[in-house]
Structures are given as structure tokens and as C-alpha cells.
Amino acid sequence: MAAPVKILALGSANGSIKELFAKIKAIDNKHGKFDLALCVGDFFGKPKESGAVEDTEAAGEDEILLMLDEKLDAPIECYIMQGENPLPDVVIHKFSKTGGELCKNVFLMSKSGLVTTASGLRIACLGGAFEPSIYSTSEVAPGFASPFFSEQTVEKLLSNSLTKSTSASSLDLNYKSLASIQSSSSSSQFVDIFVTNVWPARITDFSSTPLPSLPSSRIGAPPLDDICRHLRPRYHFAAGAPSEGREQQPVFWEREPFSWDESGNGNGRLSRFISLGSFSATAPVGGKKQRWFYAFSIAPETNSVAVQRPNNASKNPFMEVRHRKRPFQEIQSSQGENYIFGDVKQPVKRSRIETGDGKPPPGYKCRRCDSTEHFISHCPERQKPPEGYVCRICNTPGHLVRDCPSSSQNAVGDTGGRKPKAGYVCRACGNEGGHYLDDCPVVTQRGGGGGKRGPPKEIGPDECWFCLSNPNLAKHLIVSIGEECYVTLPKGQIIPTQSAVSSNTLKRFPPIVPGGGHVLIVPITHYPTYNTIPTDLAPPIVEETEKYKLALRSFYAKHACHPIFFEISRLSARGAKGVHAHIQCVPLPQSIKSEEVEEAFLSEGRAQGIDFEGDAESALGINARAGGYFKVDLPDGKKMLHLMKPGVPFGIQFGRQVLTSILGFPSRVDWKACTLSEEEDKADAEAFKKGFGAFVSWT
Known part of the structure; x- marks a missing residue:
């Protein structure tokens, strides 16, 4: 088994870089030696307001510039990320030139990065805050200059996680080996450590560990649930507060571990989630200073090592199958016991046709021909067009629009199978001139064809012809x-x-x-x-x-x-x-x-x-x-x-x-x-x- 790696995880520094480095050195001297530090959340803090007045001496001692100029020494290797705020321009510029190394021992992970350390540990990072409107509708993937992440950020992270490379020469390894790309369909996306600024939405499900504060009924970011299912991190560190409000101080919360082994035999993969308080917090949360560091050891994973299920392990919040919603017809016909009122019969909607022969009930009269022998929907007069009626589709008399052979309601899609004009390109499959979007087989296969429906589902990266995460990519x-x-x-x-x-x-x-x-x-x-x-x-x-x-x-x-x-x-x-x-x-x-x-x-x-x-x-x-x-x-x-x-x-x-x-x-x-x-x-x-x-x- 490979030697364990000793890691120190730290909460948001918020610009207190010099002080944080001093604390790391003190902890390392007392409890070390640590192999590396993971700084989650905001390392640089909020950007300074333009026009802010500062004295010359303070401006000359700006800690960010001192660090970038190699005048602030990090005692051990520190991996940092983007938190709640945009990164300073000088940091973005340095990142674009070096690929991540800001100075000796300080490395900035990409917003959707993957780091493979020299010891073989795989560390995934998703930086930024979650805003539903920006995540789902933004046409441009937010970079470091934005405090948010988007669908494209997540897609890049999942693509990066497919690599088998063990080189640590680049923070964002992407796909450096052609051979690994061509065999990526059989590679694992699992990572050892996952660092984020926000919590997954379902992380508190099945947990009995009390939350230090819960000011909002909504916790975390739903997209992270799916990421966790793909990456299955052994350790997941977050720094964001567990609420919608981005101004709330981060809190410390350690969840019970949970297993990814559905068989329950105790040898499955385990995950642990830890949220860290802010290193630079001045106001206590819940009446006490939140714990802002977490020391642990982790060995690179090998297939030969079985993991025993801890006694305090809970159900997996990301794999628990939700009960299907019962159809109305099933509820309607149910004679079972009502969970509140006991054994109560469900009311049955009265059928329009009371008689057994399909005829209307006594007293019913067709509004079209005054007959009592049929409903208006079966009236022979209703099947005939009025005198002088001309079909709007084919401009010929003798039939209604719904019966027009040119319209053909039984044809495929909302457009009746009609061919588009020259130059029309289907957005779903890229076919030119063959069919409208409503008639596209891709849309139909997703349940989008025919009748009233929502907007067509866009093709995602798992279906994109050029995304490396698509298992069907050539x-x-x-x-x-x-x-x-x-x-x-x-x-x-x-x-x-x-x-x-x-x-x-x-x-x-x-x-x-x-x-x-x-x-x-x-x-x-x-x-x-x-x-x-x-x-x-x-x-x-x-x-x-x-x-x-x-x-x-x-x-x-x-x-x-x-x-x-x-x-x-x-x-x-x-x-x-x-x-x-x-x-x-x-x-x-x-x-x-x-x-x-x-x-x-x-x-x-x-x-x-x-x-x-x-x-x-x-x-x-x-x-x-x-x-x-x-x-x-x-x-x-x-x-x-x-x-x-x-x-x-x-x-x-x-x-x-x-x-x-x-x-x-x-x-x-x-x-x-x-x-x-x-x-x-x-x-x-x-x-x-x-x-x-x-x-x-x-x-």
C-alpha cells in the first residue's frame, strides 16, 4: 500500500495571506510535517473598491502583490481555489502566464480543475458560487473574473476527471496523453479529494449531525449532487455557508461518512464531507468561533484495499432512490388506508356516460342537431363542414381543417411532417432541410414530439459529437x-x-x-x-x-x-x-x-x-x-x-x-x-x- 499523505485543509483566508502562512507554519511545526495544504473558499477576499484611499505604506505592503513577487513565503505547498468573489486581475494575469503557479509553493487550481499529485492523489476543484439563473441561462461560461460557475464549468470538470494521467506538471491536466484519451471510456472518474465553495443540495439528507445554523430552507447547489455521483470523492471540503445568502459566514460541519457500496457488504468506497469555517472570521457564528482547519492523512487508492464501513455511517444521500409519484388513476382507484384520516374511500370522478350502451343519460340533447341518441362529439352534423366552408390549408371545400390530407394530424411532429424551406437547420440534430425541430427524431426520442410540450431539450456534453466526456465519441x-x-x-x-x-x-x-x-x-x-x-x-x-x-x-x-x-x-x-x-x-x-x-x-x-x-x-x-x-x-x-x-x-x-x-x-x-x-x-x-x-x- 502506498504511503499516506498528510494534508492540512484550511478555510477562507479572505486576504489575510501573511497571517495564514504564519498559522500554517505554526501548525506544521507542532503537528507536522504536512505534505501540502488545501485552502478552500476565498483566499484573496472581496475585490477592493475603486477609489479606496489607502496610505502609501499600506499600499506598498499589499499582501497579494508581495506574494506574487515572491516576498511572502508559503511554508509548505498550498493549493488554493476561487471562492465567493472574482479573482484580482493581477492573479488572473499571473495564472494565464504560468498555468497556475502564482509563486513558490502556491498553486491556483482552475475553476474546474484536476490535480494529480506526485504521490498519485487526484484532487478535483469546482470554484465559484452558485446562482441558478446564471448557471442555467448564461451563454458564456464565467471565468475567474466572475464569482459564479456555470453548466460549462461543470462539463469541463467532468471531462477533466476522465484522465488517467498521474503527472503533476500541470494543475489542469485536461488530456495530455492521446493514449489515455483513446482508452478513457474504461477509466474511472473517481477522485480522492473534492474541494468546492458551495455545498451539494442533498448533503444533509439522512444525517443526524446537527447543523450549527440553518437560516434558509434551501441548502446548497443541486448541480453538485450529480458531480458527487460521478466523482465519488473520499473527502469533500467546502467553505460556503449552507444557505441562499452569500453574505453569511461559513460554518464548520462534519457529516457522517457514507458508502457507495449498494450491496452493503462493508467493502465499498466511503465519502466524508467537511465544511470549514473562515480563517479570517471576526464575528462568531452561533456564539462561538467556527473551526477553520482540518488535518488528515490519506493514501492513494489501490484496488486491493477493502474499506470497512464505520459504525456511524449513514445512508448515501446521493444514491437513495426516491419513491415514484403515484399516478392519479392509481390513487383514484386505491381503497387503502388514508395515512391521516384512516380508512376513507377515495372519491371517484363520475363518468360522463352513465348508461351501459354508450348513449347519453336521460335529458341530454345534442347542441348541434337536438338528438338525444348521441353526444355532440359523435354528431354526424359535426363531421361535415358548414356551407361555403373552405379549408385554410389546401383551399378546397368538402372537409374541415382537422381532416385535411395536407395537414395530416397523424403525421410525425407538430408540423405534420411538412418539409422546411431551403437553408433551415434543425437545432437538435444538425440536419439541413430534412425536417423541422418538432419532427426531429432526437426530440421525439426524448418525449418532445407531438402536441403541446415544453421547449426542446438541448443536446448535452454526453451527446455532443466533440466532447471528450461523451463515451460514444470516435x-x-x-x-x-x-x-x-x-x-x-x-x-x-x-x-x-x-x-x-x-x-x-x-x-x-x-x-x-x-x-x-x-x-x-x-x-x-x-x-x-x-x-x-x-x-x-x-x-x-x-x-x-x-x-x-x-x-x-x-x-x-x-x-x-x-x-x-x-x-x-x-x-x-x-x-x-x-x-x-x-x-x-x-x-x-x-x-x-x-x-x-x-x-x-x-x-x-x-x-x-x-x-x-x-x-x-x-x-x-x-x-x-x-x-x-x-x-x-x-x-x-x-x-x-x-x-x-x-x-x-x-x-x-x-x-x-x-x-x-x-x-x-x-x-x-x-x-x-x-x-x-x-x-x-x-x-x-x-x-x-x-x-x-x-x-x-x-x-
């Missing part, structure tokens, strides 16, 4: 993995290879780039588009994207080709949460000049009503974040930009349509008609990866 097509992005061959690439190559296509354009060469550059984190990446998190992603572009240019040049890059940036009214940002890159023979490509886009654009801006760079800077755009990087470096207009359709296959026309492969517009077998896909990926590897030495 990982065998991935050819390179970096810190922030990965490169993959698409399914059904434009360039024909192997069995897709006929003698005619070989003469026209042989696949001179190994594996075909059509690839996608994809950010690892799920962002709908490049222009929705938070400004404080965008620089490393954009920088690595440009590095991949440069590497592809060099690789293609070796094979007498040059690349064309194109990107579609488009958000729906709901933020297009099912879309994942990516840039497509296609190699063209150097015999096809950049001017020819530009003219092809302009010509096809005029035919489809797609115009391009005169000054792409200026237009992109002014308008890109305000709406959608289609962007092309030509082989000579010139950029083309089309700004999408509200209500005007734009075909998502426009870029592919132009390029297949240039290359003489018009039949390859639809990627679904160009797919190969998995064996051939793997062969293409291996061929491309073998040649491309020498050009991406930084990965």
Missing part, C-alpha cells in the same frame, strides 16, 4: 492532443481515401497528404463557439489553436499542399448548448491558387445570398461577439467573413459545398455519404498521426 479519429485543444479527423472527410477512392478521383486529386488530411481543431472544453470563450480564459485556447494552424501549414507544405480553414460561429436563442466550437482545415494542392478559392466562395455566396465583408478583421472585431459569422482563412493568409443576419438562414454545409466543388467531388457534400469503416478510419488516423507528429513537438 476517439480512434483523434490524431493530436494539446493543453487546450485536440485535432481529429472528421467522420466522412472531404478528401476521399482508401475504398472511397475511384480511378477517376485518383486522377483528379490523389490523397497526397497521409490519411487524407481533412481535420478539425477542437477546444477540449465545451464552448458553443470560439467567441463565447470568457476573455480571461480565451488566450491559451486561441494561442494553441494558432499553433496547430501553423503546424498544419508546415505539414501540408511538405506534401505540396496548403490549407484552408473555415469556422461557423452561430448561437441559437437558447445559446446552442449542443454545439461545440471547432475549426475545419482542408488541404488543397498548391496548384489551386488562393485567388481561385476566394472567387469560388464569392460566386457561391452570391448564388445563395451570402455576402462577405470588405474588411474582415475590422468587421470581426466589432460584430463577432454580437452575432454569428462564417469565417474563412485562405491559403495566402487573407480572411473572408460573412456576418449572419437574424432571421436569414445560413446553410451549415456552405464551406464544404464550396470546397467539394473546387476539388471536383460534388457528391461528397454530405459527410454521411462519405463515411468509412472503423478499420479504414483507424488506418487514416494512424497515417496522419505518423506524419504530423514531428510538427507538434509541444504536445
Whole structure:
């Protein structure tokens, strides 16, 4: 069994950095030696108000600047996180430059980070506060400059937790090993330690440990319940107060441990939850100073070690099955005992039809024809349209709208199966021109089709074609993995290879780039588009994207080709949460000049009503974040930009349509008609990866 790691967990410092370091040193000297410290909650505290007056000496001794300038020494390795407040700009700037190391022994974990220590411990972090309206509706994932986390923050954390890497060279490991990505479907998401600023919503369920204060009936953040089910941390530390009010002081509360072993044999995985008080708190909570530190030892987990269930263990609050809600019909027919009033018969709703032959009761008269033999719903007169009636759908007499063969209420979906206009793209599955959203099989399978219903469910990361957390992702097509992005061959690439190559296509354009060469550059984190990446998190992603572009240019040049890059940036009214940002890159023979490509886009654009801006760079800077755009990087470096207009359709296959026309492969517009077998896909990926590897030495 691996040697245990001794850890000191600490509550919010709130800017008292010098004093906290002194306390850590004192505790370490008395009870150590500790291997590392985990500082949960707010380390830097609230941002200073602009215009605040401070004396020169105090301003010169600012503890944050002293720490960043290596003038405040942390006695042991300290891992810190974001708490209730935005991080100071100087800290964000330092983080973007170093990837997390703020100074010697002080490391800032990402808002949705994963750290694997040298000893093998996996530490997950979710920073920030929970605000339901921001979490569920924000189109841009909040970065360190925001005090909140969002759905995208959570998605990145769950994606990061899939890695098998044990390297501690990066705080946010993401996916540094291509081999680990390709085998990630069998890897575990479990972590040893989880640090958050807020509590899970169900953490107090089945606990008999008294809470120190409970000013609100709502406790914690519901999204954390699902995260805990995925990560199953052995220790979970939080610093936030257990209420809706963000101004309340954090409290100390240690919950009874609980097991993830459903069989109850005592050998299952155990979790412990500890909330820590604030280190810098001045006012006591509940009449006493809240405990703000917690020392413990934990050994890296091995499969051979059985965990015994403690005597004080409770039911698991995240796995207890909730009783299903009884249908009204079942309650209505129940003759059982009422839990309040005893044995009381449930009233039965009287049927409209009292007689056994289906006829109306005595005295009933049809309001349409005055007959007493049928209800109005079965009246023959009701089935006939009034004199002079013309169907509004097909403009012909003789039938009502509900009976119109063109309407076909029995057809699929709310739109009766009618075909959309050219250019319409289904938001659920991405199909162009095939059906409306209401008729989409994806929506129908989720219970969304037909009749009155709520808004369609957006595609989540577990269904997203490009999210690494999707177990159905075609990982065998991935050819390179970096810190922030990965490169993959698409399914059904434009360039024909192997069995897709006929003698005619070989003469026209042989696949001179190994594996075909059509690839996608994809950010690892799920962002709908490049222009929705938070400004404080965008620089490393954009920088690595440009590095991949440069590497592809060099690789293609070796094979007498040059690349064309194109990107579609488009958000729906709901933020297009099912879309994942990516840039497509296609190699063209150097015999096809950049001017020819530009003219092809302009010509096809005029035919489809797609115009391009005169000054792409200026237009992109002014308008890109305000709406959608289609962007092309030509082989000579010139950029083309089309700004999408509200209500005007734009075909998502426009870029592919132009390029297949240039290359003489018009039949390859639809990627679904160009797919190969998995064996051939793997062969293409291996061929491309073998040649491309020498050009991406930084990965």
C-alpha cells in the first residue's frame, strides 16, 4: 500500500495571506510535517473598491502583490481555489502566464480543475458560487473574473476527471496523453479529494449531525449532487455557508461518512464531507468561533484495499432512490388506508356516460342537431363542414381543417411532417432541410414530439459529437492532443481515401497528404463557439489553436499542399448548448491558387445570398461577439467573413459545398455519404498521426 499523505485543509483566508502562512507554519511545526495544504473558499477576499484611499505604506505592503513577487513565503505547498468573489486581475494575469503557479509553493487550481499529485492523489476543484439563473441561462461560461460557475464549468470538470494521467506538471491536466484519451471510456472518474465553495443540495439528507445554523430552507447547489455521483470523492471540503445568502459566514460541519457500496457488504468506497469555517472570521457564528482547519492523512487508492464501513455511517444521500409519484388513476382507484384520516374511500370522478350502451343519460340533447341518441362529439352534423366552408390549408371545400390530407394530424411532429424551406437547420440534430425541430427524431426520442410540450431539450456534453466526456465519441479519429485543444479527423472527410477512392478521383486529386488530411481543431472544453470563450480564459485556447494552424501549414507544405480553414460561429436563442466550437482545415494542392478559392466562395455566396465583408478583421472585431459569422482563412493568409443576419438562414454545409466543388467531388457534400469503416478510419488516423507528429513537438 502506498504511503499516506498528510494534508492540512484550511478555510477562507479572505486576504489575510501573511497571517495564514504564519498559522500554517505554526501548525506544521507542532503537528507536522504536512505534505501540502488545501485552502478552500476565498483566499484573496472581496475585490477592493475603486477609489479606496489607502496610505502609501499600506499600499506598498499589499499582501497579494508581495506574494506574487515572491516576498511572502508559503511554508509548505498550498493549493488554493476561487471562492465567493472574482479573482484580482493581477492573479488572473499571473495564472494565464504560468498555468497556475502564482509563486513558490502556491498553486491556483482552475475553476474546474484536476490535480494529480506526485504521490498519485487526484484532487478535483469546482470554484465559484452558485446562482441558478446564471448557471442555467448564461451563454458564456464565467471565468475567474466572475464569482459564479456555470453548466460549462461543470462539463469541463467532468471531462477533466476522465484522465488517467498521474503527472503533476500541470494543475489542469485536461488530456495530455492521446493514449489515455483513446482508452478513457474504461477509466474511472473517481477522485480522492473534492474541494468546492458551495455545498451539494442533498448533503444533509439522512444525517443526524446537527447543523450549527440553518437560516434558509434551501441548502446548497443541486448541480453538485450529480458531480458527487460521478466523482465519488473520499473527502469533500467546502467553505460556503449552507444557505441562499452569500453574505453569511461559513460554518464548520462534519457529516457522517457514507458508502457507495449498494450491496452493503462493508467493502465499498466511503465519502466524508467537511465544511470549514473562515480563517479570517471576526464575528462568531452561533456564539462561538467556527473551526477553520482540518488535518488528515490519506493514501492513494489501490484496488486491493477493502474499506470497512464505520459504525456511524449513514445512508448515501446521493444514491437513495426516491419513491415514484403515484399516478392519479392509481390513487383514484386505491381503497387503502388514508395515512391521516384512516380508512376513507377515495372519491371517484363520475363518468360522463352513465348508461351501459354508450348513449347519453336521460335529458341530454345534442347542441348541434337536438338528438338525444348521441353526444355532440359523435354528431354526424359535426363531421361535415358548414356551407361555403373552405379549408385554410389546401383551399378546397368538402372537409374541415382537422381532416385535411395536407395537414395530416397523424403525421410525425407538430408540423405534420411538412418539409422546411431551403437553408433551415434543425437545432437538435444538425440536419439541413430534412425536417423541422418538432419532427426531429432526437426530440421525439426524448418525449418532445407531438402536441403541446415544453421547449426542446438541448443536446448535452454526453451527446455532443466533440466532447471528450461523451463515451460514444470516435476517439480512434483523434490524431493530436494539446493543453487546450485536440485535432481529429472528421467522420466522412472531404478528401476521399482508401475504398472511397475511384480511378477517376485518383486522377483528379490523389490523397497526397497521409490519411487524407481533412481535420478539425477542437477546444477540449465545451464552448458553443470560439467567441463565447470568457476573455480571461480565451488566450491559451486561441494561442494553441494558432499553433496547430501553423503546424498544419508546415505539414501540408511538405506534401505540396496548403490549407484552408473555415469556422461557423452561430448561437441559437437558447445559446446552442449542443454545439461545440471547432475549426475545419482542408488541404488543397498548391496548384489551386488562393485567388481561385476566394472567387469560388464569392460566386457561391452570391448564388445563395451570402455576402462577405470588405474588411474582415475590422468587421470581426466589432460584430463577432454580437452575432454569428462564417469565417474563412485562405491559403495566402487573407480572411473572408460573412456576418449572419437574424432571421436569414445560413446553410451549415456552405464551406464544404464550396470546397467539394473546387476539388471536383460534388457528391461528397454530405459527410454521411462519405463515411468509412472503423478499420479504414483507424488506418487514416494512424497515417496522419505518423506524419504530423514531428510538427507538434509541444504536445
